[in-house]
Amino acid sequence: MAADGMEVSAAAGGGGKQPQISLVGLFFACMVAGGVQYGWALQLSLLTPYVQTLGIPHALTSVMWLCGPIAGLLVQPCVGLYSDKCTSKLGRRRPFIFTGCIIICISVVIIGFSSDIGYALGDTTEDCKVYTGKRLHAAAFFVMGFWLLDFSNNTVQGPARALMADLAGSHGPSTANAIFVSWMAIGNILGYSSGSTDKWHNWFPFLQTRACCEACANLKAAFLVSVLFLGLATVVTMVFATEVPLDAAAAKQSEGEPSGPLAVFKGLANLPAGMPQVLIVTGLTWLSWFPFILFDTDWMGREMYHGRPDGSPAEVASFQEGVRQGAFGLLLNSVVLGASSFLIEPMCRKLTAKVVWVMSSFIVCVAMAMVTVLSSWSLGDIGGNVQDAAATDKGLKTAALALFVSLGFPFAVLCSVPFAVTAQLAASKGGGQGLCTGVLNISIVVPQMIIAVGSGPWDELFGKGNIPAFGVASVFAFCSAIAGIFMLPKQPKTSFRSVSMGGH
Numbered sequence: 001m002a003a004d005g006m007e008v009s010a011a012a013g014g015g016g017k018q019p020q021i022s023l024v025g026l027f028f029a030c031m032v033a034g035g036v037q038y039g040w041a042l043q044l045s046l047l048t049p050y051v052q053t054l055g056i057p058h059a060l061t062s063v064m065w066l067c068g069p070i071a072g073l074l075v076q077p078c079v080g081l082y083s084d085k086c087t088s089k090l091g092r093r094r095p096f097i098f099t100g101c102i103i104i105c106i107s108v109v110i111i112g113f114s115s116d117i118g119y120a121l122g123d124t125t126e127d128c129k130v131y132t133g134k135r136l137h138a139a140a141f142f143v144m145g146f147w148l149l150d151f152s153n154n155t156v157q158g159p160a161r162a163l164m165a166d167l168a169g170s171h172g173p174s175t176a177n178a179i180f181v182s183w184m185a186i187g188n189i190l191g192y193s194s195g196s197t198d199k200w201h202n203w204f205p206f207l208q209t210r211a212c213c214e215a216c217a218n219l220k221a222a223f224l225v226s227v228l229f230l231g232l233a234t235v236v237t238m239v240f241a242t243e244v245p246l247d248a249a250a251a252k253q254s255e256g257e258p259s260g261p262l263a264v265f266k267g268l269a270n271l272p273a274g275m276p277q278v279l280i281v282t283g284l285t286w287l288s289w290f291p292f293i294l295f296d297t298d299w300m301g302r303e304m305y306h307g308r309p310d311g312s313p314a315e316v317a318s319f320q321e322g323v324r325q326g327a328f329g330l331l332l333n334s335v336v337l338g339a340s341s342f343l344i345e346p347m348c349r350k351l352t353a354k355v356v357w358v359m360s361s362f363i364v365c366v367a368m369a370m371v372t373v374l375s376s377w378s379l380g381d382i383g384g385n386v387q388d389a390a391a392t393d394k395g396l397k398t399a400a401l402a403l404f405v406s407l408g409f410p411f412a413v414l415c416s417v418p419f420a421v422t423a424q425l426a427a428s429k430g431g432g433q434g435l436c437t438g439v440l441n442i443s444i445v446v447p448q449m450i451i452a453v454g455s456g457p458w459d460e461l462f463g464k465g466n467i468p469a470f471g472v473a474s475v476f477a478f479c480s481a482i483a484g485i486f487m488l489p490k491q492p493k494t495s496f497r498s499v500s501m502g503g504h
Helices: 002-014 023-029 031-052 058-064 067-085 094-112 114-120 136-171 173-196 214-240 248-253 261-268 275-304 313-351 353-379 394-406 408-429 433-462 467-487
Strands: none
Touching (some): 023 173, 031 313, 058 433, 067 136, 067 433, 094 136, 094 214, 136 433, 173 313, 275 313, 275 353, 275 394, 275 408, 275 467, 313 353, 313 408, 353 394, 353 408, 353 467, 394 408, 408 433
């Protein structure tokens, strides 16, 4: 069974048997996932709209997100491999988690204070309330912090997932992934709640400066609070996630093996049976998700609320209101995500992971098609320009929020089932959780690179704002569902164990 294989893999990889951890201990050992996700939720909901206020045009904002896939492509597979072989007394995963969290905190501070840094370097001498021009120094530091944040996120996420697989023991990989997704949901709820409020500058008035007005101060405060939560989450994980260090014999055995990117590519040739097919379906699935992930709040601000980040005061206000409503929609999405995470396992046990995965792809296909329909309906003229559209009907705004809610369940599947299947395939081979998780990440970051490079030019070419990217997403979701039917490996229903406080 998968649970037994997971326990063996921990023993084989660590050179000694990993003690069984209680379900409560496993829950707290994963708290760092919630801390990282808090900042990630703020990044997704606020940074695409905010960077446009610094002078970066909408068509180039997607290119800014290239840092994520590049970091994932270079960092996570290598970090996963090195963590498999790490001989630190803290264990294999915790040193990378701790280091990555420190860098996350530094990058968040750079992002939050980018406007102040740009002002100090001479972007302008005017007050932010009257200045509407470009702020190139601020944009440069923002992008630097943004890229650093994505590199550090990838440093943490791979080892964190591998740590859960190492510690799962008799609870099984699906239980570990359900807990991981639950912490992601908690982080999302906190992050999107923070992003949906415009009161931060009232609660922390000292963060508002000549360079940083209300929207900037709100972002700055929300990110600083996320740093505090991440610090707490990191400490809790370091305490509860007690690892067995890699022993001398296992370390000596790995001395002659290739390391770095060479070992990652060598590992691609020795993946467990069924893993290549999982990588292909995962890639198609993420191609269907990234347009929504990158542009959801921007879509609300532009297409549904007809605002502009660089327009008249009224248009800016409409855009910011749409962004806040988008963050609220993501909050609702996260509530459904959290509830759904505990339904995934019984559904997989009854229907198999393959059926659940395919079903979620069909849901995404319909949802992305509905995004394009709502957008065109909201504009009132399919051939019209996004920025010249009339006022949005209240019913359409409600329908838009309903779409956020409907995507909660398939997002729970996206965040758990591929990783659970990967963990089970790795366990069947006797180890390599870090490498398999890192390789799986390649099939996530390559689609993000495609969307990041292509979505901006597509939108500019068709003059439709975010609509073309969502239309393409619907097509990819359909392709993912068809590929899943024919390519995903068949696994026993019993390999997915349900979660209970008793650990059974």
